[in-house]
């Protein structure tokens with residue numbers, strides 16, 4: 001499933017209206033109808049329509065217009081609705097104003113929220129409202145209205161993709177009051193207060209039960225904390241063609257079994273050749289582990305085998321080898337240099353490169369630790385490995401400290417970096433918080449700039465390709481937040497590369513399989529907190 005940024009959504013909107021000639025009011029009609037259907041689905045679970053009363057919060061723009069159409073359809077279904085406007089009715093803009101005239105003609109109950117400052121300043125407005133038999137709600141009344149009004153739930157049609165920055169003034173008041181009410185909220189298009197482009201949330205931001213994303217999934221709904229604020233996301237067709245306008249590339253694609261096949265050409269069934277042999281499925285070389293972090297290497301190597309490569313060799317400091325011999329009998333071990341205490345050395349890079357000549361892919365980093373000469377070691381592999389390279393964990397630390405991306409020769413063969421947000425922060429020189437606030441943008445720019453495939457881990461892992469394409473994973477489980485989980489992912493990705501997938505395919509399918517195995521492993525535990533990384537391998 002494709003997702004779009006707010007700017008792209010505006011372009012698609014404009015293309016549909018001006019180039020195709022589908023009237024904006026028709027799109028708004030479909031949007032409001034779709035939202036109403038989702039409201040009925042949510043509200044109908046334990047109550048009849050006649051027993052329901054929804055409060056619809058209406059902003060001044062087209063998002064508010066969607067809310068007005070929605071309320072009209074709800075009313076037509078026999079559901080009670082009350083409208084609460086964020087602005088005076090005559091301040092609604094464009095099509096929203098046209099929709100207002102319709103609900104006014106239908107005499108739907110209508111309130112206007114006026115914060116106290118405005119109320120004093122505009123008695124005329126208040127009198128006019130009173131004359132209309134429609135109420136004005138001040139700040140004092142707001143909480144009471146929402147908590148004691150007997151509402152079934154709230155429709156948030158305050159701000160959509162046209163919003164900029166933190167919700168201001170009356171919008172902020174309404175969002176806070178809606179959240180405090182404890183009522184279920186259905187958000188029109190996006191939760192008001194969400195940054196539609198990156199998943200960051202402003203203070204305040206609507207905490208929705210359901211979000212009805214119109215026409216396309218929005219980028220901000222794919223990433224946390226926005227994904228949490230959105231609740232269940234339903235994408236609804238509103239008459240905008242599913243095919244993007246000529247020349248437009250989606251902000252990204254959600255990884256599903258369908259998109260792995262359609263967008264990335266991956267055979268998700270993973271058929272094996274009837275006449276295949278172990279040579280058919282490639283040979284992974286792993287450089288990892290040290291005393292006492294040998295387990296990281298074991299996990300990565302075993303995961304590589306379980307992910308289907310024909311053979312796997314684990315290169316490790318010689319002194320560690322006797323301690324892990326036989327732990328995974330299917331695995332080949334190769335001693336590669338040693339400081340004498342089970343640590344890596346700069347010179348070990350020569351041995352790793354010699355081994356790589358007869359293998360298909362190199363994965364480096366898990367459990368490697370820090371060691372004298374690490375800069376030279378990593379540079380030798382970076383510049384010397386003429387095979388696809390997966391860089392993870394401690395190897396990412398070396399890369400960051402050495403400023404290797406700027407100082408070292410650009411690689412010809414494919415390169416996949418698999419940082420978690422903390423490692424990404426070190427690679428980019430910004431804080432972890434800044435990374436998390438714009439995971440999509442930071443990952444995309446980094447991959448483009450450095451010509452690598454970037455896997456930014458964490459809930460909803462982002463895979464950014466060197467050509468600017470972005471994919472977001474949908475599988476996974478919070479139980480996977482456990483030591484060694486990343487080592488398993490590195491093994492899986494290396495294994496897929498060895499089997500002939502390209503860098504972007506291997507990264508995308510790798511995170512998908514890893515998450516799926518994690519889900520399965522979690523489901524096998526009485527409590528998913530008990531999940532450990534080895535369980536993910538077993539579930540592959």
Ligand SMILES: NC(=O)C1=CN([C@@H]2O[C@H](COP(=O)(O)OP(=O)(O)OC[C@H]3O[C@@H](n4cnc5c(N)ncnc54)[C@H](O)[C@@H]3O)[C@@H](O)[C@H]2O)[C@H](O)CC1
Nearest residue numbers: 013027061062063159160161162163164165166167168189
């Ligand atoms: N998907 C589609 O093609 C369709 C989408 N529709 C809906 O339209 C909105 C986008 O509408 P737009 O009018 O561009 O903007 P908004 O309604 O989101 O709000 C803009 C409005 O709000 C004010 N504003 C902006 N930022 C703030 C802020 N931080 N605090 C307070 N107020 C703010 C600003 O003055 C603007 O006037 C989309 O999400 C869909 O819901 C169409 O209905 C159908 C086609």
Ligand SMILES: [K+]
Nearest residue numbers: 156159190192
């Ligand atoms: K909204």
